[in-house]
Amino acid sequence: MGHFVIVGILVVVMAVLTYFGLDATGLATQMHPVAASAQAAPIDQLWHWEVMVISFLFALIVVPIGYSLTVFRQKKGEMLDGEHMEGNASLEIAWTVVPLIIVVIFAYFGAYSLGEVRRVDANAMIINVTGQQFSWTFEYPEYGFVTTELYLPVDRQVVLKMQSNDVIHSFWVPEFRVKQDVVPGRITEYRITPTLEGSYKVRCAELCGTSHAYMESPVVVVDSAAYDAWVVEQVKIAEESKTPEGQGKLLATKNGCIGCHSVDGAAMTGPTWFGLYGSEVKLADGSTVTADDAFIAQSILEPTVTVVEGYPPVMPPYVLTDEEISNLIAYIKTLK
Amino acid sequence: MKGFFSSALARGLFWQVIGTLVGAGLVTGIRALMGLSATDTFFFTEPAWVLGGFTGTLFFLVGSGVTADWIKWMRGIDTPDHHEDHHTGAAKYINVSLDHKVIGIQYTLVALVLIAVGGLFALIFRTELAASELQFLTTDMKLFGQNGPQLYNTLMSLHGMIMIVSILLGIAGIMNYVVPLLLGAADMAFPRLNAFSYWIAVPAAVLLLSSLVLGGFDTGWTGYPPLSARAPVGMQMFFLGVFVAGWSSILGSLNILVTVVRMRARGMNAMRMPILVWASIATSLIALTATQFIGLSFQLVMFQRLFGMGFFDPAKGGNPVLFQHLFWFYSHPAVYVFILPGLGVISELLPVFVRKPLFGYRWIAMSSLGIALVGFLVWAHHMFTSGMNEYLRVPFMYSTLLVAVPTGVKFFSWVATIWKGRISTPTPMLFVLGGIIVFLLGGLTGPPNATISTDLHLHDTYFIVGHFHDTIFGGFVFPFFAAIYYWFPKATGRRMNETLGKLHFWLMTPSFFVLTFGMMYIGLIGMRRRIADYDPALGIDGAHLVLTIAAFLIATSVLIFFYNFINSIRNGEKAEGNVWNSRSPEWQVPSPMPAHNYERPFEVVGEPYDYGLNDSGFVKFIEEPAKGKH
Numbered sequence: 001m002g003h004f005v006i007v008g009i010l011v012v013v014m015a016v017l018t019y020f021g022l023d024a025t026g027l028a029t030q031m032h033p034v035a036a037s038a039q040a041a042p043i044d045q046l047w048h049w050e051v052m053v054i055s056f057l058f059a060l061i062v063v064p065i066g067y068s069l070t071v072f073r074q075k076k077g078e079m080l081d082g083e084h085m086e087g088n089a090s091l092e093i094a095w096t097v098v099p100l101i102i103v104v105i106f107a108y109f110g111a112y113s114l115g116e117v118r119r120v121d122a123n124a125m126i127i128n129v130t131g132q133q134f135s136w137t138f139e140y141p142e143y144g145f146v147t148t149e150l151y152l153p154v155d156r157q158v159v160l161k162m163q164s165n166d167v168i169h170s171f172w173v174p175e176f177r178v179k180q181d182v183v184p185g186r187i188t189e190y191r192i193t194p195t196l197e198g199s200y201k202v203r204c205a206e207l208c209g210t211s212h213a214y215m216e217s218p219v220v221v222v223d224s225a226a227y228d229a230w231v232v233e234q235v236k237i238a239e240e241s242k243t244p245e246g247q248g249k250l251l252a253t254k255n256g257c258i259g260c261h262s263v264d265g266a267a268m269t270g271p272t273w274f275g276l277y278g279s280e281v282k283l284a285d286g287s288t289v290t291a292d293d294a295f296i297a298q299s300i301l302e303p304t305v306t307v308v309e310g311y312p313p314v315m316p317p318y319v320l321t322d323e324e325i326s327n328l329i330a331y332i333k334t335l336k
Numbered sequence: 337m338k339g340f341f342s343s344a345l346a347r348g349l350f351w352q353v354i355g356t357l358v359g360a361g362l363v364t365g366i367r368a369l370m371g372l373s374a375t376d377t378f379f380f381t382e383p384a385w386v387l388g389g390f391t392g393t394l395f396f397l398v399g400s401g402v403t404a405d406w407i408k409w410m411r412g413i414d415t416p417d418h419h420e421d422h423h424t425g426a427a428k429y430i431n432v433s434l435d436h437k438v439i440g441i442q443y444t445l446v447a448l449v450l451i452a453v454g455g456l457f458a459l460i461f462r463t464e465l466a467a468s469e470l471q472f473l474t475t476d477m478k479l480f481g482q483n484g485p486q487l488y489n490t491l492m493s494l495h496g497m498i499m500i501v502s503i504l505l506g507i508a509g510i511m512n513y514v515v516p517l518l519l520g521a522a523d524m525a526f527p528r529l530n531a532f533s534y535w536i537a538v539p540a541a542v543l544l545l546s547s548l549v550l551g552g553f554d555t556g557w558t559g560y561p562p563l564s565a566r567a568p569v570g571m572q573m574f575f576l577g578v579f580v581a582g583w584s585s586i587l588g589s590l591n592i593l594v595t596v597v598r599m600r601a602r603g604m605n606a607m608r609m610p611i612l613v614w615a616s617i618a619t620s621l622i623a624l625t626a627t628q629f630i631g632l633s634f635q636l637v638m639f640q641r642l643f644g645m646g647f648f649d650p651a652k653g654g655n656p657v658l659f660q661h662l663f664w665f666y667s668h669p670a671v672y673v674f675i676l677p678g679l680g681v682i683s684e685l686l687p688v689f690v691r692k693p694l695f696g697y698r699w700i701a702m703s704s705l706g707i708a709l710v711g712f713l714v715w716a717h718h719m720f721t722s723g724m725n726e727y728l729r730v731p732f733m734y735s736t737l738l739v740a741v742p743t744g745v746k747f748f749s750w751v752a753t754i755w756k757g758r759i760s761t762p763t764p765m766l767f768v769l770g771g772i773i774v775f776l777l778g779g780l781t782g783p784p785n786a787t788i789s790t791d792l793h794l795h796d797t798y799f800i801v802g803h804f805h806d807t808i809f810g811g812f813v814f815p816f817f818a819a820i821y822y823w824f825p826k827a828t829g830r831r832m833n834e835t836l837g838k839l840h841f842w843l844m845t846p847s848f849f850v851l852t853f854g855m856m857y858i859g860l861i862g863m864r865r866r867i868a869d870y871d872p873a874l875g876i877d878g879a880h881l882v883l884t885i886a887a888f889l890i891a892t893s894v895l896i897f898f899y900n901f902i903n904s905i906r907n908g909e910k911a912e913g914n915v916w917n918s919r920s921p922e923w924q925v926p927s928p929m930p931a932h933n934y935e936r937p938f939e940v941v942g943e944p945y946d947y948g949l950n951d952s953g954f955v956k957f958i959e960e961p962a963k964g965k966h
Contacts, residue, residue: 111788207865
């Protein structure tokens with residue numbers, strides 16, 4: 001009986017040590033980054049319970065093995081057999097039934113937690129989100145403007161209606177805890193109530209191609225006064241962008257052009273637009289052309305025909321009207 | 337060297353190249369006649385490469401000679417039923433043999449080669465991850481028509497699938513070598529099919545690797561469309577490689593099942609079979625019935641690309657989420673295919689080294705079948721964030737958590753087996769114990785992924801990466817090494833060096849704990865899966881550096897293993913007897929064993945694991961040589 005008592009005590013000690021060890025690294029009471037949404041609370045709570053059970057089960061298996069290895073070890077040169085012990089049906093039934101009960105309890109908590117996370121507020125604000133290789137755009141239908149930053153008022157539920165222009169992406173803000181894939185051909189929903197003001201990032205979590213790692217956009221949670229001021233400013237910008245250049249800039253954002261083409265000369269997946277108009281461009285086939293209206297229009301409509309030297313032929317063709325193309329060119333002209 | 341060029345392997349590879357050119361040339365010719373473009377970025381067009389890959393595989397199989405007997409039968413020529421090997425020494429392993437022991441070793445050797453290749457890929461991208469920003473896989477670099485980040489994606493994706501194929505070959509190696517010996521059979525039920533199952537895996541591996549030089553692919557091993565419908569032609573070689581490797585798995589598992597049903601020694605009823613046989617049954621049942629689904633899902637994407645069929649293209653009414661259901665219907669049960677033989681090895685070896693019966697034999701045997709069964713009902717837990725029906729997620733959470741029950745039975749039974757045993761820890765036992773602990777970590781980090789709300793955070797992060805590396809190392813890699821150290825003397829008559837074996841273990845295990853714990857830690861913080869670069873603002877540069885160092889330590893330990901393995905074949909200490917003092921039948925006869933195994937058949941007279949019971953034996957050899965068609 002002595003062995004069981006010692007092992008019992010050691011299991012408890014080990015379980016407590018494991019739990020506090022995880023707590024010391026900051027992993028026990030919450031999943032790591034700061035929790036910034038109402039939905040994070042039930043998720044972190046469930047995680048905390050799971051860490052407790054994990055700590056206990058870890059100790060329950062590791063301690064008897066470690067104890068046996070130390071105490072019941074074959075001594076050097078010894079070649080003895082152990083006790084002939086074939087099994088014990090009641091023990092086996094116990095360690096089948098007890099885990100079964102624990103599992104069902106956890107599944108219940110899991111379902112309950114999911115219910116909390118999906119709790120619907122009828123007054124939630126709707127924002128349309130579009131994912132494309134390799135950028136996010138956010139449309140505020142109430143006000144009719146489009147941005148590349150997601151501004152959210154604190155303590156108000158928002159529903160993101162998400163769609164993809166090309167492949168599968170996944171919308172994840174680690175601080176919000178929730179993740180939802182964005183699938184071409186359907187609209188998926190992401191419901192969140194930000195609770196903590198601050199600057200975060202949405203990070204695409206589903207591999208979507210070459211620059212997947214960089215498919216990140218700012219997510220800013222502000223108080224309602226600051227949010228209203230931001231909306232007024234965005235509406236003003238949208239008014240001002242009724243010019244061809246402004247419309248072009250909007251198109252570049254909406255279609256995700258700026259996910260691959262920088263506007264300040266920085267190196268990205270595609271050639272930069274900075275100083276592009278009127279410049280001499282060397283193509284992959286060795287020829288050199290001047291980046292005029294015709295060249296830019298062709299590069300949008302048939303991108304594989306005019307691949308610039310040193311860049312992969314990965315741009316899909318875009319179907320735009322003549323007016324949209326001339327607006328885009330007007331915008332590119334301003335980038336000098 | 338001359339021997340190599342005339343070997344089945346060399347002939348097969350030669351004919352694979354010829355076959356590829358024939359198939360690709362045919363398509364190119366037809367295209368030219370139709371006035372379509374004949375060449376593309378990688379010389380041939382995509383349809384030409386696909387048909388070439390297919391005909392290359394057929395040419396390999398015929399060229400290597402593995403189908404020779406079947407072809408003779410079709411022509412009405414008889415071949416001897418009872419095959420003897422014409423090759424000796426190393427030549428045996430690069431030529432067609434029908435001996436299950438040779439085939440088992442062939443499988444194991446290819447698995448080890450692929451582990452080395454997949455591991456090398458991992459080291460390359462792990463090095464790139466050591467610090468944020470791109471260091472050498474930059475956008476400026478160019479290799480095989482890919483820039484740095486594209487090459488990163490290709491290497492990361494190939495690491496996944498190469499390792500999976502390596503595992504499938506590794507478990508096939510263990511099962512092929514050991515199961516007939518445990519059953520007292522002279523060979524597998526279908527020796528020619530057995531050789532075929534092995535040899536078809538070789539062109540499959542070549543196809544998979546060829547994707548690296550044909551533009552690569554950037555989808556991860558999962559190959560989700562629409563991304564995989566847009567990837568370069570390397571994607572098709574990947575799909576084709578997996579499709580062909582699937583045949584190996586399906587036919588191999590069929591062979592195992594028939595062998596177990598039909599070829600057991602006298603007296604070996606179901607509850608007296610060695611426990612590894614039960615695990616092999618469970619794993620083969622899954623592989624036989626589920627592998628078709630990954631083949632099917634990949635084939636549908638191949639056809640979408642080749643013929644414009646819109647299975648998964650929303651613009652044509654297709655559904656990208658449907659692919660994920662088809663894919664995971666195999667690929668989740670597949671992880672149980674990977675681990676069940678490993679768990680069987682743990683259960684098989686534990687009693688030998690603790691000198692005690694396996695605690696709860698029946699429960700462990702049934703838990704393997706339980707895991708196999710429940711494993712078919714959980715696939716959608718990979719899709720909690722995919723946009724599938726919201727309410728369907730809940731039943732999948734229940735079924736997923738249910739896997740914990742049979743898995744728990746195994747753990748508790750192992751602990752009870754070890755309890756009060758007279759334990760010794762030579763190298764195989766160290767890897768068994770390491771496997772138990774590592775698999776425990778994998779098991780314990782599973783439930784947070786199963787409960788949907790916590791998974792919404794964890795999905796597609798490094799937490800998952802850490803979790804499944806724990807399950808696969810604990811369920812396959814550690815037991816695989818244990819099996820190699822344990823049965824090496826059976827195969828060669830020599831044992832591997834103990835000191836180097838222990839060094840391998842003590843270098844690999846702590847490094848591995850650091851690696852996976854670190855992965856889970858950075859995953860919680862916000863490190864996503866499958867990214868070439870990460871935001872320095874996350875503050876995980878230091879953690880990544882530690883992970884990279886740990887990865888290199890693991891690689892060093894595996895190099896030590898390779899040296900030990902190769903060196904011990906010629907120079908290992910002689911060990912022709914019952915090295916481990918085991919009750920198992922294969923250890924009751926001298927090593928290495930001849931073709932057709934036991935010279936005298938045996939009869940089962942007791943329980944397999946009755947250690948500690950005086951005057952009991954598991955098997956008794958029958959004095960009269962067996963009569964009949966042997």
